[in-house]
Amino acid sequence: MNPVRLLGRLVLVVSRGAGALALVLARTLLHLPRLRRHELLRALVHFGFDSLPLSLGVAVLTGATVVLQAGVYAERFGARQYAGWAGGYAVLWEFGPLLLGLLLAARVGARNAAELALLQVGGTLEGLRGISLDPFRLLVAPRVVAATLSVAALAGLTFMVAVVVEATVAFFLLRLPIRVLIDSFADLLTWRDALGGLCKSTAFGLAIAVVSTTIGLRARGGATGVGRAAAASVVAGAFAIFALDFALTGPLTRWLT
């Protein structure tokens, strides 16, 4: 293909995608003051509460893996007193938000995209519009809000569990007294570090919600279409998380340290 045409098409695809994302975000903000409470609650349970076991699993795995690595390095370089700091820092700033974000892009993002795709393919959204009800206010906006809130809340919980797991694993596997870990953790980390991780997670949650909603609403064509929408939302969500991570880390660290 001719490179100019390729570039043109790329620009078109990118701007169309950005426009669709902005539209979903703007319409959600517009409806924010008068969300349907019932639908919001249902979505919160569906996205947030139902993902609790998964988030706890991620917290345990992340904490255990990170402390294992941090411990190995602390031993090797004779810096045991830094193991808690390194482990805590890694979980708060990078691995907690990133790994949880990836898993929730699958769990919350794919689910949201699939459900909206189902409503779209099945004609429910058209039907609501037909009886002059705004499907966006009724069904879409509460999901975006609920998905964002769910990810943020789950992130806070994950951080706490991961730190506890770190201390436990360090004690049993590395024979590192819990005191040493908690001390170095408390001395070298502040609430600012937790805030940094929470900011990132909330941004990831918003990205997951907006991306999956946009993709779900554009689905066409039966079972295959629903599957494609769910898969596409996972991929776009994962990419958005890594790109946002890159964009946010610099400003956040400068602002908070």
Add this chain to the structure above:
Amino acid sequence: MQLSTQALTVVRGRTPALDGVSLKLERGDHLQIHGPAGGGKTTLLKALAGLIRPSTGTVRWDALDPWALTSADRRAHQRHLGFVFQSDALFDSLTVEHNVRLPLERRGVPDDEARARAREALERVGLTAAALKRPESLSGGMRKRVGLARAVVTAPEVLLADDPFAGLDPDTEREMAALLLEVASARTLLVALPDPSPALPMPHRRLADGRLE
């Protein structure tokens, strides 16, 4: 081939989809099974075809237990069974002719012969002209007929049709019914339908809540 089930029960999740169904079809029998959606019609047909494993009870092809065979042997014997799926189950990535030829391709039928038999099957359902099209470009009635052609291309002794009139208008339904009877002729024919169809003159039995009445 004689098809039979004895106290066949299939459990999906917690509720039984089939609950102690005993049925015997002699060679050349024609039978309609009708009943509400979710009553177990599809499960019964698929269990008879060796696609769903019974939870308890047995399925027999003549004296043969399909689940005592290795999966390769079972697939070899399934040549004697033609199945028309409710959702057509055609592959949109293949041409109509290739869809029909697929059951012969892996059964060691020489390529020339397979193509000739696929053409013949398409001719019987009146779709010679559509052979090189993709299934997605066909109408619902035409897709059903492609499904029927695929079901009979292996010259099976038994034809199982799961809701073959789903989504068809009355005229197309009559055409499809006539075609089904013509293709089945001396074969065993079992048709599952939501309601008994007047276009299919054959005995019918009702299946509801997994029980055969």
Add this chain to the structure above:
Amino acid sequence: MTPVHVAGRHWLLLTRTVRALRHQRPPLKLVLAQLDELGTRSIWLVTAGMAFFGAVLTTIAWMQARKYIGNVAFAGPAYFQLLVRELGPVVAALLTASRAGAGASAELAAMSVQEQLEALELSAIDPLSELVAPRLIAATLAVPLLCVVGTVAAALAAAGTVFALGGDGSSFIDPRYLTGGDLLSALAKSLVCGVAIPLAACGRALEARGGAAAVGEAVTAGVVDACLLVLVLDFLVTLVFLGLGL
């Protein structure tokens, strides 16, 4: 569902697929098509994601180093080793699980609810050897390669970031601390992830029944399973290598 349950299901699918492979070998064309899928589609997500990831890690290290250690170049060789041994394989595998896992489960689940798997069986084609086995073979071969590509991307991005921040980036691609055990550990991790990702993605999809709703559920569950398996296996391999003292 308990972890034992999940492990058992995947083990069962693996043994059944291997047994199916012995009876009916999948056409080479299908394996190549799956390799192409992983190579041409997943590689972009893996490369871009890993480059971002490498840059983020060094940004964080840079900020902290200024506070406590002083010179960030000091941490370079240790960072490179950590990247090769631990972070490269696991994050690249997670990205592959998102891309390839979601794609596979969406495709197979749609086939499953449209009764196409049963149509294959009646055509004497074993869905396990025709659909699962090619993905299994392709992923086992390609995931280690994707991990290598991802690790290189992350290392180069890290070095570039340090240069951009005004430090000596070359220490971030310094293999001084790298041992054979590190490379072996990385290889082991990416291999087991390569086996696990397609199994997790296909397992849920093959069981999808019902309408389009079941397809959405299967994709969600398949990708979540794949990502969790990657994390668990990675942890287990790390433990084994720690126990072996490698």
